[in-house]
Amino acid sequence: GRGNSKIADHTVDSVCPYCGVGCQLTYHLKDQEILFVEGRDGPSNHNRLCVKGRFGFDYPRHPSRLTTPLIRREGVAKRLDPEFDPANPTTHFREASWEEALDMAARGLVGLKNDHGPDALAGFGSAKCSNEEAWLFQKLVRVGFGSNNVDHCTRLCHASSVAALMECIGSGVVTASFMQALESDVVILTGCNPTINHPVAATFFKQAAKKGTKIIIIDPRGQALEAYAHKTLRFTPGSDVALLNAMLNIIVTEGLYDEAYIAKHTEGFEALKTHVIDMTPEAMSYLCGISAEDIREVARLYANADKAMIFWGMGISQHIHGTDNARCLISLALACGQTGRPGTGLHPLRGQNNVQGASDAGLIPMVLPDYQPVSDAQVRSAFEELWNTTLEAKPGLTVVEIIDAITAGTIRGMYILGENPAMSDPDLDHARAALAKLEHLVVQDLFVTETAQYADVILPASAWPEKDGTVTNTNRQVQMGRAAMPLPGQAKPDWWIIQQLAQRFGLPWNYQHPRDVFDEMTKGMPSLDHISWERLEREQTVTYPCPADDAPGADVVFSDAFPTPSGRAKFSPTRPLPPDEPIDDAYPTVLTTGRQLEHWHTGSMTRRTKVLDDLEPDAVASVAPSELARLGLAPGEQLTITTRRGEITLMARVDPQMPEGMVFVPFCYAEAAANLLTNPALDPFGKIPEFKYAACRLSRPEAM
Numbered sequence: 220g221r222g223n224s225k226i227a228d229h230t231v232d233s234v235c236p237y238c239g240v241g242c243q244l245t246y247h248l249k250d251q252e253i254l255f256v257e258g259r260d261g262p263s264n265h266n267r268l269c270v271k272g273r274f275g276f277d278y279p280r281h282p283s284r285l286t287t288p289l290i291r292r293e294g295v296a297k298r299l300d301p302e303f304d305p306a307n308p309t310t311h312f313r314e315a316s317w318e319e320a321l322d323m324a325a326r327g328l329v330g331l332k333n334d335h336g337p338d339a340l341a342g343f344g345s346a347k348c349s350n351e352e353a354w355l356f357q358k359l360v361r362v363g364f365g366s367n368n369v370d371h372c373t374r375l376c377h378a379s380s381v382a383a384l385m386e387c388i389g390s391g392v393v394t395a396s397f398m399q400a401l402e403s404d405v406v407i408l409t410g411c412n413p414t415i416n417h418p419v420a421a422t423f424f425k426q427a428a429k430k431g432t433k434i435i436i437i438d439p440r441g442q443a444l445e446a447y448a449h450k451t452l453r454f455t456p457g458s459d460v461a462l463l464n465a466m467l468n469i470i471v472t473e474g475l476y477d478e479a480y481i482a483k484h485t486e487g488f489e490a491l492k493t494h495v496i497d498m499t500p501e502a503m504s505y506l507c508g509i510s511a512e513d514i515r516e517v518a519r520l521y522a523n524a525d526k527a528m529i530f531w532g533m534g535i536s537q538h539i540h541g542t543d544n545a546r547c548l549i550s551l552a553l554a555c556g557q558t559g560r561p562g563t564g565l566h567p568l569r570g571q572n573n574v575q576g577a578s579d580a581g582l583i584p585m586v587l588p589d590y591q592p593v594s595d596a597q598v599r600s601a602f603e604e605l606w607n608t609t610l611e612a613k614p615g616l617t618v619v620e621i622i623d624a625i626t627a628g629t630i631r632g633m634y635i636l637g638e639n640p641a642m643s644d645p646d647l648d649h650a651r652a653a654l655a656k657l658e659h660l661v662v663q664d665l666f667v668t669e670t671a672q673y674a675d676v677i678l679p680a681s682a683w684p685e686k687d688g689t690v691t692n693t694n695r696q697v698q699m700g701r702a703a704m705p706l707p708g709q710a711k712p713d714w715w716i717i718q719q720l721a722q723r724f725g726l727p728w729n730y731q732h733p734r735d736v737f738d739e740m741t742k743g744m745p746s747l748d749h750i751s752w753e754r755l756e757r758e759q760t761v762t763y764p765c766p767a768d769d770a771p772g773a774d775v776v777f778s779d780a781f782p783t784p785s786g787r788a789k790f791s792p793t794r795p796l797p798p799d800e801p802i803d804d805a806y807p808t809v810l811t812t813g814r815q816l817e818h819w820h821t822g823s824m825t826r827r828t829k830v831l832d833d834l835e836p837d838a839v840a841s842v843a844p845s846e847l848a849r850l851g852l853a854p855g856e857q858l859t860i861t862t863r864r865g866e867i868t869l870m871a872r873v874d875p876q877m878p879e880g881m882v883f884v885p886f887c888y889a890e891a892a893a894n895l896l897t898n899p900a901l902d903p904f905g906k907i908p909e910f911k912y913a914a915c916r917l918s919r920p921e922a923m
């Protein structure tokens with residue numbers, strides 16, 4: 220920090236590498252090392268940073284950082300060996316030259332393709348990729364591997380929200396930035412905990428509340444923002460659809476809907492009206508645990524507001540009915556005319572710093588860049604011309620389907636860039652067994668992650684502060700990130716590594732810099748119209764869609780029409796469904812998983828950050844005080860959590876904001892991996908697993 224006797228000798232402007240808020244920041248460096256980080260005046264952060272952005276910058280220089288290509292030693296089994304030390308990987312892997320490692324990486328993949336066809340290969344890119352890296356990665360899979368088996372962690376995050384948004388309004392993007400909350404009269408936050416997961420966005424909600432915006436929090440768990448809330452509904456976990464349909468019922472029966480808006484901009488309202496008529500607040504109250512009176516009050520507040528917005532997070536999306544949850548939220552906004560104007564809108568808060576951009580750039584199995592369906596011959600032919608290739612029409616497999624296809628023996632080889640499925644996928648024993656079964660696995664990352672421990676070849680990649688590239692945040696702002704420090708050892712920029720593999724697939728790629736990739740992207744992605752690399756270098760950030768080279772982008776979209784064939788949005792009625800694995804006598808407690816403020820996703824970066832790891836060094840599970848008392852445990856004692864799939868033991872933390880009958884476990888701790896417990900059951904539309912609800916049992920650990 221600044222108290223340090225070291226004085227910075229220069230600064231580099233970039234963007235935070237953690238969450239989808241996309242805070243702009245400045246690295247202060249001396250002798251090419253980052254001394255400290257400050258917020259810049261970006262549109263989404265106004266100089267603010269949270270603890271991750273401010274302190275989470277030293278992971279690239281962690282002693283276990285990969286600096287040399289590695290090849291698995293012969294005879295070393297593919298498994299998570301408790302003896303393995305990521306700082307000393309040469310027990311299990313031998314060091315190799317780039318030439319040897321790349322040749323071996325490509326040879327294995329090409330060989331499987333030749334022997335078994337394109338369907339034998341798959342790739343996981345990452346929402347930690349820059350836009351340019353994501354573009355190159357999906358291009359390599361589509362053109363080189365020859366299939367659409369390419370996906371990334373959006374599948375585990377907002378796939379269901381995007382499925383519902385695409386179906387109902389024809390686009391997966393947010394209709395308004397979160398800064399618009401400052402203009403709103405009413406803001407609903409549901410299935411999200413912004414203070415923890417989008418901390419700087421939370422400051423905008425607090426400011427809005429101070430200005431008089433009524434904040435309504437709808438979530439089973441309590442949270443810090445409740446102190447700013449006008450109303451809080453802590454409903455029964457998994458009953459979102461019941462609660463939201465009850466709100467729609469009130470809006471319909473009390474005539475609170477916006478007739479003019481519905482007539483001009485929507486279709487299917489009459490069917491929705493009939494559909495929700497029997498889902499009265501009284502009937503739904505039994506399912507969702509909220510009184511009819513409270514449901515009525517919140518429905519009226521939202522519908523009668525001049526300007527209202529809905530924000531949501533993983534609490535909505537990570538259910539087998541995640542798409543239904545999002546459909547209900549969209550119906551609320553459409554019925555009440557709460558989109559398309561300042562202070563109104565639908566905003567699924569994006570998790571990763573570049574989950575929006577990586578999805579836009581095509582790291583999705585059923586669509587080419589900008590969500591253009593691979594099954595559409597016209598779309599394919601445009602990309603075939605751009606890339607001088609022929610493309611496969613069959614949509615590829617999603618994350619969990621790829622894991623299942625490995626188990627079934629269809630997929631035999633994989634290329635994984637920056638993702639950690641050995642920690643992030645549901646039912647980890649199953650996912651890890653699949654990774655071990657792969658005949659050839661190439662992992663490109665900063666560290667020997669849990670996933671890399673299953674690799675045949677590990678390629679040392681570039682950390683965010685070491686590379687140039689653009690990222691797109693939750694507000695549709697495309698922003699410029701800049702290299703601030705040199706790559707350590709033999710580590711290489713990710714775009715270079717992908718290109719080297721592409722060349723070994725016989726593709727004549729010759730990009731010299733991410734700028735060249737961005738230029739190509741502008742030819743295939745209408746969303747980037749009027750946004751050039753040079754413009755981003757100059758202006759730091761441009762929001763899409765953008766109407767002209769010198770115009771600002773649109774903060775609020777779909778004011779006149781929706782990007783659907785008819786220009787109208789569609790109501791999609793839903794019915795409450797039970798969770799896939801309801802609690803019962805044997806497993807009477809609800810397990811829910813998620814993030815912590817200090818740790819990011821699977822922890823591969825933040826657990827290697829000194830300040831953040833000092834703040835939260837141990838695996839913890841949060842439970843209500845009464846729950847802990849019932850088990851006869853004191854805070855800080857060990858607690859065992861068991862589901863039908865696995866068991867973990869970790870420290871118990873008392874959290875008065877937890878409801879009784881529920882336990883929360885962050886999924887960042889390898890030593891007590893939450894996903895050993897989770898249920899892989901999928902939402903049928905978004906193919907997202909039910910991370911937010913599994914039946915579990917809490918107990919004192921058995922005597923050792």
Ligand code: SF4
Binds near residue numbers: 240241
């Ligand atoms: Fe980074 Fe998100 Fe924190 Fe901003 S709010 S500093 S983008 S983690």
